[in-house]
Amino acid sequence: MLRILALLLAALAAAITPPAMARQAAPVVILVSLDGFRADYLDRGVTPNLAALAARGVSAAMRPSFPSKTFPNHWAIVTGKVPDHNGIVANRMEDPARPGEVFTMASDDPFWWNEAAPVWVDAEKAGIRTATMFWPGSNVAWGGTRGTGEHAAIAGGTRPRDWQQFNGAVTPEQRVNAVLDWLRRPATIRPRFVTLYFDTVDTAGHTFGPDDPRTTAALAEADGAVGALVKGLRDLRQPADLVIVADHGMAGVSSERTIALDRIADPALYRIVESGPYASLVPTPGSEAALDARLLAPHPHMQCWRRQDIPARLRYGPNPRIPPRLCLAEIGWQIVPTPPTEPSSGGAHGYDNAAPEMAALFIASGPRIARGGRLPSFDNVAVAALLRDLLGLPPAPDSDGDDTPFRKVLRR
Numbered sequence: 001m002l003r004i005l006a007l008l009l010a011a012l013a014a015a016i017t018p019p020a021m022a023r024q025a026a027p028v029v030i031l032v033s034l035d036g037f038r039a040d041y042l043d044r045g046v047t048p049n050l051a052a053l054a055a056r057g058v059s060a061a062m063r064p065s066f067p068s069k070t071f072p073n074h075w076a077i078v079t080g081k082v083p084d085h086n087g088i089v090a091n092r093m094e095d096p097a098r099p100g101e102v103f104t105m106a107s108d109d110p111f112w113w114n115e116a117a118p119v120w121v122d123a124e125k126a127g128i129r130t131a132t133m134f135w136p137g138s139n140v141a142w143g144g145t146r147g148t149g150e151h152a153a154i155a156g157g158t159r160p161r162d163w164q165q166f167n168g169a170v171t172p173e174q175r176v177n178a179v180l181d182w183l184r185r186p187a188t189i190r191p192r193f194v195t196l197y198f199d200t201v202d203t204a205g206h207t208f209g210p211d212d213p214r215t216t217a218a219l220a221e222a223d224g225a226v227g228a229l230v231k232g233l234r235d236l237r238q239p240a241d242l243v244i245v246a247d248h249g250m251a252g253v254s255s256e257r258t259i260a261l262d263r264i265a266d267p268a269l270y271r272i273v274e275s276g277p278y279a280s281l282v283p284t285p286g287s288e289a290a291l292d293a294r295l296l297a298p299h300p301h302m303q304c305w306r307r308q309d310i311p312a313r314l315r316y317g318p319n320p321r322i323p324p325r326l327c328l329a330e331i332g333w334q335i336v337p338t339p340p341t342e343p344s345s346g347g348a349h350g351y352d353n354a355a356p357e358m359a360a361l362f363i364a365s366g367p368r369i370a371r372g373g374r375l376p377s378f379d380n381v382a383v384a385a386l387l388r389d390l391l392g393l394p395p396a397p398d399s400d401g402d403d404t405p406f407r408k409v410l411r412r
Helices: 002-016 039-044 048-056 070-079 119-125 172-183 200-208 213-236 288-295 380-391
Strands: 028-034 058-062 130-133 193-198 240-245 251-254 258-260 270-274 278-283 302-306 325-329 334-336 345-348 360-365
Touching: 028 070, 028 213, 028 380, 039 048, 039 058, 039 213, 039 360, 048 213, 048 240, 048 360, 070 119, 070 380, 119 130, 119 193, 119 380, 130 172, 172 193, 172 213, 193 213, 200 213, 200 345, 213 240, 240 380, 278 288, 288 325, 325 334, 360 380
Parallel strands: 028 193, 028 240, 130 193, 258 334
Antiparallel strands: 058 360, 240 360, 251 345, 270 278, 278 325, 302 325
16 A cells, blocks of 8 residues: 555656656756956956856956957857958958948848858757857858848858847847747757847946946846846756856947047048947048058057058958958047047947957856866957867867867866
8 A cells, every 4th residue: 555655646746747857958058148248347246146157167357359349259259260260350341242232230141151150050060959049140041142132032051940030129038038948848859059148238338338337237137137047947957058258348438538530531531431449441542542641650549550460469450351441449549430529428349359348258157167266368269169068069170269278177
């Protein structure tokens, strides 16, 4: 009788145990981007969840690639190649092969992205299911081609098995819940590599500046989203190696610290592709010498170069998508087309990637990451090598970074 009762109780327990609780899943790899989270934001005392992950694993002030902009660095993180080699050289760019066409952050034509494969493409080809809850470029059919015509379809290419088109109205809570829902799936359709993107810190930094209390409040909000993810994983009994990164830092800017290009050179001599912390310019035909005489002279708070003379340490210049002239402002200054007419302040990024204000957050924590404390600063192209290690993919032969920064803390 007792044996029968025990069997009945065991059957009842199995019946009422949720499937997610009944299993101990294999570890997944989750790459989280906190856009604009400057490395030293972690020291403000408002991010206990991030601090706890760092204490259990490793953290670092990570060097972004130049230019320290959103799309070039998100693509560098997942391809392991600097922007000059991955093709996404700016948030706004042109290509001599497509005269009259401009890349913006809404562009999903594979033509712009095909110079370097992101890690989810190699993962999918290796039979590792992937899912992306927002990541610049994750909606692109990598390797595909778009036909001609206004509404031409894209032929071929590889996307993550599950992906979401970016929409800023999707709340952090909804983004976390979507990832957790993916991980509740049966093993056959459950992703093993996931990306998750949050933009609240970057938005606050641009709007209010890095030192404003409202930016600090945004840090706490982002930390709460990470905490919800960690709790959800724990409730699911889903082990995960979390790799949490930022694409760049943030510097305070003001209309009182601007360099007006039209006060330096006649606007008839050039066309501006991008302006802000740096400016990229195309000389008008026949104006190269006249423009150089003005741009290449010494200027307070700004230095300019011909593309072929950009300092080698920036690893930026040979790609034909980089305009012929580049000007880089001193940290906190901005290069603008004309003098501002109204006072303004806030935050910006895109400066020299070695500037402390541009340093980006890095935290890794999980079953395959040993407790290692604070790591020396490293270039963000190393992150792709870490992801490949965690996923069991071989090293990429042509990467600009490798897993050297992590070898002492990786549990293989």
